[in-house]
Amino acid sequence: MLSNKNYKDIRQKRTSSKFRSHILSRKKFEIEPDEIFLDSKNIPRFELDQLEGRIEKPINKKVFSFLFIFFVIIELMFISRVWSIEISKGEAFTILSENNRLRSVRLFSNRGVIYDRFGNKLSWNDVDSRRYSSEGLSNMLGYIGYPSKRDTEDIEMLYSKEMIGKAGIEKVYNNILSGDAGIKLIETDAHNNIKSESVQKLPVDGGNIYLSVDADFQSELYRYIESLSLEKDFTGGAGIFMDLSSGEVLSIANFPEYDSQVLSSGEPREKINSYLTDQRNPFVDRAVSGIYTPGSIMKLVLAIATLNEKIIDPNKEILSTGSISIPNPFFPDKISVFPDWKAHGLVDMRRALAVSSNVYFYEVGGGFEEIKGLGIDKIGEYSKMFGLGEKTGIDLDNEGVGLIPSPEEKKANSPEGDNIWRIGDTYNASIGQGDFQVTVAQMVKMVSAIATDGVLLTPHLIKKCEGRCGDIDMDKFTGIEKLKIPPEYFKIVKEGMRMAVTDGSAKGLNFSNIKIAAKTGTAEIGSKYVNSWVIGFA
The missing domain is CATH 3.90.1310.10 (Penicillin-binding protein 2a (Domain 2))
Structure with a gap:
């Protein structure tokens, strides 16, 4: 039996225990204020879907903290911009405002x-x-x-x-x-x-x-090249005359050419458009920028190299029957034929230069039977020695560089074709064919070196300057470089060039009042075009 007092004590303890259990349960499962009335009847008929009748919650303090930090950042950015305008870049903006009136x-x-x-x-x-x-x-x-x-x-x-x-x-x-x-x-x-x-x-x-050119002489040269080009149906032509004592260019003409007056004034537009559509390319300075296959004029360099390397005695004769034949590298049972332009019979070096014998230079360049030949490396070495494969330094823009053939060049430019260097490639290089590419300015520098026994001149057009002349370096045009080749070798080559005028391929230059030494060259470009050359000195 329990007394009333004991019963109350037990009830109070149970109630206290349930209350503690409720508190613990609420901490574990937080009850929102409006959830208290979830089981209540919606007496006021609130639109519950529109959130009517819900108890508002107080705004979290974190929101106020975030807004405070946000406005502080905006304020700092504004102060930084004002500092940049007023202090850091103030002077620049002051100058800018001054420019508004100055x-x-x-x-x-x-x-x-x-x-x-x-x-x-x-x-x-x-x-x-x-x-x-x-x-x-x-x-x-x-x-x-x-x-x-x-x-x-x-x-x-x-x-x-x-x-x-x-x-x-x-x-x-x-x-x-x-x-x-x-x-x-x-x-x-x-x-x-x-x-x-x-x-x-x-x-x-x-x-x-003041330029070194003679304007009247240059105009005459231009008219001659124009007339010859039209007569022979050439696409165009160029010519350079240079003073062998100084490197001063006396004349440098191109055909066809544009009209400086038309381009400077910008009219008439029809004329300018005709220049742009002209397939003969009047904008190309053929004397300086154009690069061409040299043909037989390269035989002058081959002759000097042959003498200096003692490949053959200049008086030794080689028989030209009109061609030279070697085994075909692709078909051993057949032969490869390298033609001369005609059968010249027995020729020594002077005569070979005069009549431009291909067979003679095939043999001294690439070798044949008992003649060892220079080989492509020596041909390249002497070509560079005479200024080929690089700019001459002439004072005109867009000067071309050209190309000296070599095994490396062939391999680089024919990665998928026949890129193996063969004796036939050396034969072609020996007469200025194949991949040889030169400029007219380079050929002037080369032939002037032969005329002066090895003096390499820099062709140039400026003669003097008056007034505001700045820092023109005239020394780069007057400096002299001398090839270390015996003068007697140049003498032999010059005799062959003179013989070409008196009794060879350049007889058209044989005048009674002036003594000229020259060398002609013709390089075939495909089946339709040729490069026709004549170089020399007086």
Whole structure:
């Protein structure tokens, strides 16, 4: 039996135990305030789907913390920007605001005049245009035009109205001819009315350049090349005459050529469009930029190399029956035939040069029977010695480099074809065929070295400069390099060249009043075209 007192104690303990159990259960399963009424009847008829009747929760303190940090960051960014504008870059913005009322204007200088060696004007200024003189001079002189992104990265120059040299002498010596532009400051008010003007820097006119060319002689050479090209149905032609004592170019003509006046003025457009569509490429300076297969004029280098390497006595005769035959590398039971242009009979070195015997130079170049031959490496070595395969240094733009054939070159350019160097390749190289590529300027440098017993001259057009001449380095044109080859070897080759004029392939140059030594060359280009050469000296 339990007394009332004991019963109350037991009930109180049970109630206390249930309360503690409820508290623990709530901590484990948190009950939201509005969940208290989940079992209650919706007496006020709230739209529960529209969240009516739900008890609002207090905003979490973390939200206020996040907003506070966000606005602090925005404030710091604003302060940083103000600091950049007012303090860090304040001076730059001040200058910018000053420029809003101070305008800088370029004062163009007068472009320098280009003269020939006798003081005849070739290019000069006439009111607002550039003027050019005589035919046959345009590819050499070039033309002027507005600068493009290919010419300069100077933004101010790109948007100026100052003309610059775009080709030829106008481009090569643009820094001298263009002078220095001046600067004038113009102060304007808010309505763009001029308040004052002040010249900050006076313009300096460009320097005047005297070229080594004879304009009349060059025009005559141009007309001759034009006439011959039209008569023989040649695509075009070029010619260079150079002073053997100095390297000064006396004439450098190209056909066809553009008109410097037309390109500089930009009109008529029809004429310019005709240049662009002309398949003869009048924009190509054939004397400097064009590269061509040399043909038999390379026999001069082969002759010097043969003598210097003692491959054969110059008086020893070789029989030319019209061709030379060797075993075919692909079909051993057959032969490969390398033709001469005719049967010359027995020829020594002088006679071989005079009549341009292919068989003679096949044998001394590539070897045949008891003659060892130079071999392709020696041919390449002496070609480089005479300035082939590299720029001559002539003061015109876009000078070509050319190509000297070699086993390495053949392998690189024929990765999937027949890239093995064979004796036939050496034979072709020995007469300037195959992959040989040269420029007219290189051939002038080469033949001048033969004429001067090994002096390598740098062909150039500038003779002198007046006025603002800058830092022209005339020494690079007057420096002399001498090949270490005995003079008697050059004498033999020059005798062969003279014989070519008196009784050989260059008899058309045999004049009574001038003594000329020359060498001709013809290189076949496919089945349709040929490169026809004549080089020499007087």
